[in-house]
Amino acid sequence: MRATIADIAKEAGVSKATVSRVLNERVEGVGAETRLRVKAVMERLEFEPCGVARGLATGKSLSVGLVVPDIADPFFPLLIRGIEDALRGEGYGLFLCDSGLDIEKEKESLRKLLEKRVDGVILNSTMSDCDCQLDLLDRRLVPYVLLDRMIEARPSAAGVYADNRKGARMAVEFLLGGGARRPLFINGPAELSVSKLRGAGVEEACRDGGLDLAALLRGEGDYSVESGERAVDSLLGSSGSKQGASRLPFDAVFAANDRMAIGALRALRRRGIGVPKEVEIVGFDDIEAAHLVEPPLTTVAQPAFEMGRESALLLLKLIEGKKPRKRAIVIEPVLVIRGTTRPRQ
Amino acid sequence: MRATIADIAKEAGVSKATVSRVLNERVEGVGAETRLRVKAVMERLEFEPCGVARGLATGKSLSVGLVVPDIADPFFPLLIRGIEDALRGEGYGLFLCDSGLDIEKEKESLRKLLEKRVDGVILNSTMSDCDCQLDLLDRRLVPYVLLDRMIEARPSAAGVYADNRKGARMAVEFLLGGGARRPLFINGPAELSVSKLRGAGVEEACRDGGLDLAALLRGEGDYSVESGERAVDSLLGSSGSKQGASRLPFDAVFAANDRMAIGALRALRRRGIGVPKEVEIVGFDDIEAAHLVEPPLTTVAQPAFEMGRESALLLLKLIEGKKPRKRAIVIEPVLVIRGTTRPRQ
DNA sequence: CTGTTAGCGCATTCAG
C-alpha cells in the first residue's frame, strides 16, 4: 500500500502534524534535525502526498478546468500550451473538456468541473449570446476567466481576448489599400462575440474607405474549410467554370479564420481564378496551415500561446483572491503579409 | 456555502447515510417516499456532491490522466477527442499534460498525475527506449495504457497502436509500384518505436521490391515541417536552384509524418522540381493540412479518433479490474491517394 | 519546537 503521513509519523517517531509541517515546507515549527529525519523516512517509504486528501482538508484542489468548443480546430492547441505553461510553474493541473460546439455539453462539462471542485475555470464558450453557462459558475462562486470569446450579457467578466475589431479593420484596410472595391466578408457564426466584433471592424474599415456598406458582400461559415469553400461557391454558382474576371462579384475576400480563408482560396483556384492577381485573400488566426498553402495566406495573427498564458495567469490571481488591475486583457493581433495579397507599393 | 449531505440530511429529517444512499442511486435500502423527499431537498438546496470527498472515501477519483508530447502537433487533438468521447459517457474527467517532447517533463507530469490520484493514465510517451516513466506508474500500481508509441522494454504493456510497419510498407510499395527506384525515407526521431517500425516496413518493401537497401536514402527529422524541408535541402544542396531531373538523388519521398512530407514538398517546389511528375511524395497521419496543400498529399491515414477512443475504453476496463482479451490493440492504417503521387495504371 | 484534537464531505460497515 501507499504510505500515508501516519506511516511516516510512526516510522520517524513523530506526530502526523510534524510530518505535515515538513511536507508543506513550513520553515518555522520543526527542528532541523527532526525535519531531516522525517524527510529521510519519506524518501525511504516512497511517500507521495495524496492530493485528494489535501484537497478535502484545505478546500482547494490545485487544479483548474478548461472548456473549449473544439480541440480539433488548430487555433486551440496553442491556447492550451500557453495555459499549461503558466499552470505548470504553480503546480496546478488542468482538466480538459471539449464541448463539441454544443452549449448543452458545455454546461454539462462545467457541472462536471464543479463536482471535481476545480479552483477555477477558463471558458472558451461556444455561445456568446447567453450567460446560462456563467450562472452555473457564479452560483458556486468559482472564479473564472473567459478566453477568446466574450459573453455579451457579462461585460464585466474577467477575460482575455484578441482585439477582434481592430484585427478585422486592419485586414480590410489592407485590402482596400490594395485597390479592392468589392470585398467579400466571410464571417463566423453570427451569435459569437468575435463575429460581431470582426463585423464591426470590417464595417468601420469600409466606411473609412468610402465604400457603400450596403454593397458589402457577406457570407457566413462555421470556421471549417468546407464552409469557406461553400461561401464562395454559392456566390459564383456551383459550376467549376471560370467567369470573366470583370464579372466576379468580389475582388477580395476577408475570412474570419484561416480555415475558411483557405476554403475560399481552394474554391477560387478550382475555378482558375488568380489569387492574388484577380482576388486577394486575408484570413484570421495564423494557424500552421496558413503558410503551407499555395500561395501562403496573408492573415491577421492572433498570439494564441500568449492569450492562453495570460488567461491562466489572470485566473491564478483571481483564485488567490487578488483583485487584478485589469479584469479584461486585450491582446493586439498582427497582420502577417504573405502570398494571397499583392505586394504594396 | 455549498450544501453538504449533512445539510440535506438535517433538512430532510434523515441521516447522512440515507442521503448518501439516494445520492448513489442505491435501489435497496431506502423507501420510495423517503427517497423522493431527499431528492426534493437536494434540488432545493442545489446540492452538488463533492468529488474530492467522494474520492477520499472511495479511493477513486473518477478521472484519468493523459500525457502527450506536443499538443500543437495536429495529430494529437483528434486522439484527445476520441479519448474524451469514450470517457464522457462513463463520467470520467481528463487531466491533460503536455510533456513538450521532454522526458523529464513527462516524468514530472506523471508524478503530478499520481499525486492527483488519477484512476489511470494514458501515455503517449516521448521516449520509447527507456521505461523509467513506467516505473513510476508500476510502483504505484496505477493502470495505464500506452498510446501510439510503445515502450520497447515493456512489450506486454497494454497499448493501442497503428500498424506502423504495415503502413510504411504500404506507402513504399505504392511508390515502388509507381516506378520509383531511388526512394528517400525521412524518418522521425530514431529512438521512437514508431520510427523503428516504420523503418522496418520501409526496408521490407524495398527488399520485396528488389531494391538495394544500401542504396536507400535516409533522412531524419523531428516531425516539424522545417525538418522535412531541411532533410531535402541537405540532399540537394542549400541552393534554391533546380538541377536536371536526371541528377536528382531520389525519385520519391516517404516521410514518417505529414508535416515533414509537406516540408519536403515545399523544398522540392521551391526548386521548381515537379511533384508528382519528377518526385512523388507520401506522408503519414492524414492531418487536415494534408489535403490543403498543393498538390494535396498522398498519405497513410491513422485513425486518430478511433485510436484515442480505444485507448480510453481499454483503460476503463483495466481500471475496473477486468482482464481485457487483448492488451494490445493494433489499428490498420489506410493509404489515401491524392495528388503528390501520379495516377496508377 | 512538537503533539493532540478536530474536522473536511462522503461511503460504508454494523446495528436496530
Added chain:
DNA sequence: CTGAATGCGCTAACAG
C-alpha cells in the same frame, strides 16, 4: 428500511 459510528489522508488550530 434507516441511523450511528468509523475512517479515508491530510491540515489546522490549540496546547504544552
